[in-house]
Amino acid sequence: MSEPILSLRGLNTHIAQYHILHGVEFDVPRGQLTMLLGRNGAGKTTTLRSIMGLWRASAGEILFEGRNIAGLSTPEIARLGIAYVPESMAIFADLTVKENLVLAARNGPLDGARLDWLFGLFPAMKRFWTLPAGVLSGGQKQMLAVSRAIVEPRKLLLVDEPSKGLAPSIIANMITAFRELKQGDTTILLVEQNFNFARQLGDSVAVMDDGRIVHRGSMAALASDAGLQQKLLGLSLDAHQ
Amino acid sequence: MLHAILSGDVPRSKVLAAALALIFFALLLAPFVFPTVNALNVAGKICIFILLAASYDLLLGYTGIVSFAHTMFFGIGAYGVAIVMGRVAPDWGGVLLGGGIAIALSVALAALIGLFSLRVRAIFFAMITLAVASAFAILASQLSTLTGGEDGLNYRVPEMLRPAFRLFDGEILGIVINGRVMAYYLTFAVSLLLFLLLLRVVNSPFGRVLQAIRENEFRAEAIGYRTVHYRTLANCLAAAVATVAGMLLALVLRYTNPDTTLSFTIMMDILLMVVIGGMGTLYGSVLGATLFLLAQLYLKDVMGAASAATSGVPLLPSLLHPDRWLLWFGLLFIASVYFFPTGIVGRLRSLAQRHRLL
Numbered sequence: 001m002s003e004p005i006l007s008l009r010g011l012n013t014h015i016a017q018y019h020i021l022h023g024v025e026f027d028v029p030r031g032q033l034t035m036l037l038g039r040n041g042a043g044k045t046t047t048l049r050s051i052m053g054l055w056r057a058s059a060g061e062i063l064f065e066g067r068n069i070a071g072l073s074t075p076e077i078a079r080l081g082i083a084y085v086p087e088s089m090a091i092f093a094d095l096t097v098k099e100n101l102v103l104a105a106r107n108g109p110l111d112g113a114r115l116d117w118l119f120g121l122f123p124a125m126k127r128f129w130t131l132p133a134g135v136l137s138g139g140q141k142q143m144l145a146v147s148r149a150i151v152e153p154r155k156l157l158l159v160d161e162p163s164k165g166l167a168p169s170i171i172a173n174m175i176t177a178f179r180e181l182k183q184g185d186t187t188i189l190l191v192e193q194n195f196n197f198a199r200q201l202g203d204s205v206a207v208m209d210d211g212r213i214v215h216r217g218s219m220a221a222l223a224s225d226a227g228l229q230q231k232l233l234g235l236s237l238d239a240h241q
Numbered sequence: 242m243l244h245a246i247l248s249g250d251v252p253r254s255k256v257l258a259a260a261l262a263l264i265f266f267a268l269l270l271a272p273f274v275f276p277t278v279n280a281l282n283v284a285g286k287i288c289i290f291i292l293l294a295a296s297y298d299l300l301l302g303y304t305g306i307v308s309f310a311h312t313m314f315f316g317i318g319a320y321g322v323a324i325v326m327g328r329v330a331p332d333w334g335g336v337l338l339g340g341g342i343a344i345a346l347s348v349a350l351a352a353l354i355g356l357f358s359l360r361v362r363a364i365f366f367a368m369i370t371l372a373v374a375s376a377f378a379i380l381a382s383q384l385s386t387l388t389g390g391e392d393g394l395n396y397r398v399p400e401m402l403r404p405a406f407r408l409f410d411g412e413i414l415g416i417v418i419n420g421r422v423m424a425y426y427l428t429f430a431v432s433l434l435l436f437l438l439l440l441r442v443v444n445s446p447f448g449r450v451l452q453a454i455r456e457n458e459f460r461a462e463a464i465g466y467r468t469v470h471y472r473t474l475a476n477c478l479a480a481a482v483a484t485v486a487g488m489l490l491a492l493v494l495r496y497t498n499p500d501t502t503l504s505f506t507i508m509m510d511i512l513l514m515v516v517i518g519g520m521g522t523l524y525g526s527v528l529g530a531t532l533f534l535l536a537q538l539y540l541k542d543v544m545g546a547a548s549a550a551t552s553g554v555p556l557l558p559s560l561l562h563p564d565r566w567l568l569w570f571g572l573l574f575i576a577s578v579y580f581f582p583t584g585i586v587g588r589l590r591s592l593a594q595r596h597r598l599l
Contacts, residue, residue, distance in 0.1 A: 078465035092453045094320050
């Protein structure tokens with residue numbers, strides 16, 4: 001396994017009086033796609049939000065390239081090269097598709113070749129380039145949210161349930177997009193409920209339950225062990241084919 | 242060329258474009274078309290309040306900041322010029338000195354309020370600005386040796402802006418180009434330039450970040466923008482423009498007191514102008530300020546005429562009596578907010594878009 005770009009060590013997060021994350025520990029190997037799986041309410045989104053500094057970790061370390069980023073502000077964390085795609089189509093609805101992408105391109109003007117690559121992945125972005133993002137369909141908004149995160153190369157991409165509520169054809173586009181990103185230099189940590197989506201993409205996997213990591217290993221091993229899936233996720237692979 | 246002047250932010254509605262063109266040419270030619278002193282004062286006030294409302298829209302409409310301290314910056318501009326004109330020298334050097342001090346003070350105060358308060362939730366920020374603005378208004382009344390207290394200050398302005406000044410011996414197109422006309426055109430030109438500057442700002446990358454912050458602050462932070470810095474910068478810019486609007490008012494009126502610059506009523510008026518015109522569309526400030534001021538200044542006269550015209554009809558003359566103008570004024574604005582929830586500009590643009598799609 002390659003060296004981790006991100007390591008969580010004993011991460012605890014409280015939201016108001018509620019203790020959500022209880023000593024979460026796992027590594028995200030560089031250049032790989034790590035799936036973070038678990039039932040609803042297991043703490044997956046809180047983990048991503050804690051990494052981004054949107055929820056402040058109450059204890060533990062978040063090591064990014066060896067540096068503890070647990071005390072940094074969200075913009076500082078983003079500027080280290082970490083992009084975050086929240087769940088539920090997190091776009092800026094009043095801005096156009098173009099403006100959404102320009103906004104995310106912090107290092108200067110949009111790169112033409114990168115844009116062509118994005119348009120190849122998500123042709124709708126080109127078609128609706130000058131339209132307000134608010135008028136896009138649900139799937140197109142999700143594509144825009146992902147496009148915004150990858151409009152410039154980033155070291156680490158945190159993606160929260162990209163397939164949620166999407167049509168199968170759009171999910172296929174998403175899978176292609178993440179495969180291509182993986183082949184490049186981007187490391188991805190992806191939260192997902194759709195196991196079929198997860199097993200097609202994941203290299204490694206961490207499974208959460210009740211704010212704790214209950215399993216770490218390779219995605220291939222989990223995908224081939226129906227008993228383990230049933231135990232960890234309460235599902236059978238057949239049901240999600 | 243017009244596209245470039247408007248920073249690519251075109252009206253996107255023929256009716257809106259026509260209304261804006263009408264207001265622009267009416268203001269451009271005001272001294273010639275409406276040559277009375279009163280009409281010129283109204284035109285000057287419209288220019289100043291368009292600028293003031295536009296600067297407030299940068300905060301409210303584009304950044305989502307609810308501030309009640311905007312008239313404080315307006316007042317600082319007016320008092321800055323008034324104090325220096327009255328106590329140092331009524332010349333252009335005095336205008337620059339007073340204006341420079343006022344802008345510096347406003348920007349410093351806006352930065353201070355922003356850095357300390359923009360981290361808190363919107364309602365607390367609004368309350369803090371209300372408290373600071375109230376304290377400043379009381380301070381202006383209490384420091385009577387400097388500000389003239391409740392009576393305010395009367396002062397001389399640079400010679401070129403005094404009513405007795407004549408630019409030419411004869412008349413130009415039927416009017417004498419005197420100091421009043423010069424003061425009006427100074428107000429018109431500065432307001433227009435700063436309005437275009439604001440248009441450039443909201444259509445720049447900086448403006449897009451402000452709009453992103455308005456829509457979702459956390460998302461903007463997750464992309465890497467330090468939202469407090471952007472909001473503070475917007476606060477400073479809006480404060481500086483409001484200060485210049487105050488300076489212009491001081492030069493046009495030649496007196497400054499708390500009622501004309503610092504009162505909470507003015508703050509409410511600006512808020513209404515922005516909401517009625519359409520938040521987040523600088524053109525809304527143009528329409529909102531113009532309609533609001535015209536209604537405020539002329540509704541009484543219109544109602545007087547209507548009351549006289551309906552003298553034979555039962556009930557109507559007393560309902561339309563000029564003394565009830567405030568009631569009708571209120572009803573008019575309740576109706577406009579009800580029928581145009583996105584403001585006049587928002588409504589006109591959505592109608593134009595629907596028309597294009599049909």
